[in-house]
Amino acid sequence: MAKIIETRRLTPVTTYFRIEAPLIAASARPGQFVMLRVREGGERIPITIADYDRQLGTITIVVQAVGATTKRVCALGTGDEILDVAGPMGGHIDIAPGGHVCGVGGGFGSAALLCLMREYTARGDTTTAILGARNKELLILAEELRPLCTHLEVCTDDGSAGFKGFVTQKLAQLIEAGGRYRPDSVVAIGPMAMMRAVAETTRGKGVKTLVSMDPLMVDGTGMCGGCRVTVGGKAQFACVDGPCFDAHEVDFDVAMRRNKAYVREEKQALDRVACMERRAV
């Protein structure tokens, strides 16, 4: 059981949670994730660790209510307990110090940049965060991230905040501009289509690029192999070998197809939750 210390609704479908998890907070690093389960008979889902506070013994996660389980998570409030929280799982993002690191966050993936920007800025790296959202209402954590990085860019599809356009256009501009704007490495966290577009933007530009893969997972400890991702032609387990991989080596076609394996059942489960919600009202 892990107690929820703080909740904040960031958008109509996205919620920020700070959770009491001292052991995880003590050992978490940027890029890692937790597995959580909200009820008996519930599924285990991987959620990226957005941030951690080693002193307070808390971790932060940001959850978007898109499926049955994430909807159940987002229905929880401050003081509630999450049945199971296990982690930190996976390897952490490992970039040599001294360079310019650019974090690209799409949608609620921006949350994972919190600890990444904080750690890399603190050790003396130049850091840029590029946040993307469809519009201003769906943009999250920009003000929290601003003090954590050297440079912050906001992109919205409709131009309601910041640059009007995609994160990849902004990233391409920075690479073209060169000099102190040009990142040495890029970490992209967000929807698969965005991560693939980032990979194409930096391909051949000599910019090391990592993407945080989010495949279907059952246990998260290396046991099921359901999370295998094709990287450089070889099967890798996202839970133990990743979740961050070299963007230019990842086979996104296979990854996107595999993520759709249970679409029918996911919809069935979601309808069921919606039905129970209606009954409760």
Place this chain on the structure above:
Amino acid sequence: MPIKRAEKTPMPMREAQLRAHDFLEVNGGYTGAHAAFEAERCLRCQDAVCVDGCPVNVPIPEFIHAVAMGDMAGAARILRSANPLPAICGRVCPQESQCESECSLAKRFNPVAIGHLERFVADWERTQPPTATAQITRKERIAVIGAGPSGLVCAGALARLGYPVTIYEALHAAGGVLRYGIPEFRLPKEVLDWEIGLLKAMGVEIVCNVIIGKTLTLDELFGKMGYAAVFIGTGAGLPQFLGIPGENLNGVMSANEFLTRVNLMGGYKFPEADTPVRVGKRVAVIGAGNTAMDAVRTSLRMGAEEAMIVYRRSDKEMSARVEEYHHAKEEGVQFHWLTNPLEVVGNADGWATGLRCQKMQLGEPDASGRARPIPIPGSEFVIPVENVVLAIGTTPNPLLTRTTAGLLTNAKGCLVADEKTGLTSKTLVFAGGDAVTGAATVILAAGAGKRAAQAIHEALAGRS
């Protein structure tokens, strides 16, 4: 005088047609009359070779004699003195290659049904109030990593020796492979829950959702957490894949994934339980071990119309327990022996539609001592299937070894540990079970856990 009957007393079991569609236990267990009848078949040999066939040397004639005399409490005590998981081992041990293969009767008749009797005694024991007690008399705290068979047994033995013990489990429920791997129809989870309850009653603390190597390192268990010794029973849970084309198509999965979805996550109760398992009309399971049998029989229970084993060797090289093979056959499982999978074929949407195979013939023995399968040229064919489940073996999980300096492993990723004591390359760190041997049996893991507990006790006693 013992009564010699050629045949084993048959195990009462549920009708194949019925049981193949639900998850209730296949075997019903002996009644008292069955057990007394079967116990009388034991010759009580002076040189009881059956005991040598048991990895933990259960005093078999003694416990069977107690059953014959109607002394159930005595039988239970004798059994448990050697095997801490009798209700489980009575169900899942490969008796035909262990104790029962050595039985003197086996030369001319059926051996004594040692496994069935073990199960009978242990099931009787579960109807009694628990007798196991332990009192904490030692100040050194011990950490056990992994709540599978070896860890549970090691923790129990240490608790009996007076140590405060904490088991750290990575998943949300204890039991290891007994929980996620072996299905309900072969090992009801209430049997496992009873054993775990016994440990808790003895004061063993089980902490789930903690991954040693991630949440805490092995070194932190000593330093930050203050444990005096550690036992590693992390098992062999990493599934192997064949590396054939089409393995990443949707509908292809490891037996671990399939069985975990069903057993640990309750996938057969979807949508009441949240984890789905999609099983098509036809399922091919590659491999012929116990996991393969579990997976293929689970496929039937999940609604597959045809479930089949595909194995590149013949039935003689199959490693599954003979009882599971018989049960699978009765339930309508098909067997493609001497059939080597070459490729999973799929449709335009990326779903598996078939398994392209080639027929094999047996040649000279290979490194494993088993006849080497050799392809027959021009024998390729496609079996139409919607699911392919790979049950071709597992290797030790690298989570702990990757994050622990000085913990030696061999070329196969197994921990290097002393055969007698389980001592690893690190001081006061012991290991046992599949993490050391690679995927093996529950009873071997239990034996290793028990020996390590004794070794830990001796190592700590030598220090204080």
